[in-house]
Amino acid sequence: MVCQAYLLSSEGLHPAPWSGDSLAATAPYEPTDGVYTITNTYHTTQVLKLDAHLDRLEDSAARASIPLVLDRQRLRAALRQIIEGAGWGDVRFRITVGRDQPEVLILSIEPFHPLPAHLLTEGARAITAPNSARHNPEAKTTDWALRRRQLQDAMPEGIYDTFLLDADGYLMEGLASNFYAILDGTLYTAGSGVLKGISRQIVLEVAPQVLPIKLEAVHVSQLPQMQEAFLSSSSRGVVPVVEIDGVAIGDGRVGEKTQALRHAYQAWVTAHLEEL
16 A cells, blocks of 8 residues: 555554555545645655645634644644655645544645656646536535545546536636636636635746736636636646647647746745755
């Protein structure tokens, strides 16, 4: 098994009574009513914006009326202990809090594998799911993780992500990512009704160096007019999208603005890494 899970409580850090081949495989063992966050490490024990992840975890818990109080120093020490103990180098890790036992943190790790190079050079293909925007989207909840798995399983071969449409047909976000489109030289991304991703914070900080921003969702009818598109997530950074619902975005190739944004994003990451 290449996914390890631990329980962190007042009694200390102990292995969880389950294991699996991946974070996804162990998710069904975790509470279906709870909140979580996922990110990855760099250089084994360095992290990016971990406090922002923990801020959002606490915010998600508050939105879900889960009483959560984090001891961040203790949590960081526990993460470092299990990451160094695994001996895998870089890992992807999940922190989960259930409603029934919010004083017990579930810490799960798996080896981190970078994106395949072809996704960055050739771009990803995606589809949309009508009327699928999340209820309470600003909270990262475990029940959504289970629903997301159903949408993932329904994706045809060769499709990398599914973008959620609200009832009016606006593109809101991906299954575990934020969505962006470039129209008329301006970067558009939904300003509300989506999870405010940690990677999104970075994109919105670096984007003004490259092009102007409008915090507005684009409509699915605007696919033919999009010049470029991409998604972002903490574990993947900026991923170009070259096709949605069979419609080529721009000329169907990774665009110059997306490449520039990815380079700016990576430079920001390099400059802001910190030790656990």
